[in-house]
Amino acid sequence: MEKYYNQIKNSPVFYGMSDDELRGLLECFNARIRSFDEGEMIIRQGDRITNIYLILEGTVNIEKDSYWGRRIIITQLSVNDNIALAFVASKNMESNIDAVAATDTKVLVLNYEKCTSMCQNACTRHKVLINNLFDILSKENIELIQKIENVSQKSIRDKLLTYLSNEARKRKSHAFEIPFNRQDLADYLNIDRSAMSFELSKLQKEGLIRYNKNHFELSARV
Amino acid sequence: MEKYYNQIKNSPVFYGMSDDELRGLLECFNARIRSFDEGEMIIRQGDRITNIYLILEGTVNIEKDSYWGRRIIITQLSVNDNIALAFVASKNMESNIDAVAATDTKVLVLNYEKCTSMCQNACTRHKVLINNLFDILSKENIELIQKIENVSQKSIRDKLLTYLSNEARKRKSHAFEIPFNRQDLADYLNIDRSAMSFELSKLQKEGLIRYNKNHFELSARV
DNA sequence: ACATTTCTGTTGTTTATACAACAAAAATAA
């Protein structure tokens, strides 16, 4: 736990807390670290989520298997992100998503329910926490809207350009790495991988983008 | 204001508050009611949102005009829903969506920023409020994931069946009214209206669904 | 009650994408 202490302290979940508050909270929360291998399921559809999961290392895909068997990647999370936070608040609602470790992953697990039932939201550190969680959830919300915009484009070309421009804006640079391999990007944008590869080449030939593996650069014209 | 008092008191935003707390809060928030005609913009892309908007009457579409001019309906809100709540918390972020009155609409407007700067989150009623907002945002989050599932289906048929089953589950009934007309539903699912109409007829002929105007019934086979 | 506008369903044509099959390149294991 100590190895990650500074990282935890600087995470958005615990933003603005003193060392005393944080250590108290970690105890109150019964905090522990769990490891997951690549491909392991951290959360399954149907689970009832009562813990806060804070990613300390690795990346996690939020996925859903459609009724007809196709995989949908809702979003990809990485260090300092929370997994399935929205389901913690809605206590009696089951998770409708899977969380799958995309790489080997370490997660800080906090028993939210236990803590809140003990202090009845009365302690100051809980007040800071809920404020932070509110902020985090707001940002997640905005991200989801962004994703809806990405996948709502009508052509493969527009999906790619929208996605890449949004990434560029987020990183504040026209050159950046994307966190997906081709198949995962296709599952994220809900398009066929080979058709996507073809369109990427076309965009490169037209000079709109340049890429090599996961490194992408947008030309000024995009 | 008095006309809506009970409705406001029972809305999720103010859930669990005493009359005293609520009245104090409404004053602190500088609460007022605004009316919008059908088609009017309540929020525009680029706006900085500092108010909480609670719908008292009517329905509101959250939309986005894509870069290439096509309309996307992200979601539709109705009585007791909040508009663009996620942008209130992220103070320095501009709205990336439009909120458009789909019918004549009345909205309770609360100056969130003013209130929080005055009481510095110290008063109990603010504590209750932020808890409520956290719950609301969680539910919105889950709704957005649901919408992503809807639009991520690969065929018009699957989009319709997924959307309709999800609606049925939400209303806990195989018969229900949908809040969209055909064009809006098409914009919500990101598909062509006429192709969608065609597919609806087909589903009806096959006996999977029955519908008349906005009333839909799912057969047991769906 | 009639005229006018909006909404919905139907059809044919064009176009884009999924799908399958494969080759080349890269990564991994032996």
Place this chain on the structure above:
DNA sequence: TTATTTTTGTTGTATAAACAACAGAAATGT
């Protein structure tokens, strides 16, 4: 190093959806 597996790019074909154009129904206004 060589062999094996995984990932990525390319092509042709079948299919599904967009688009356009229109007709009938429903809603609205006068």
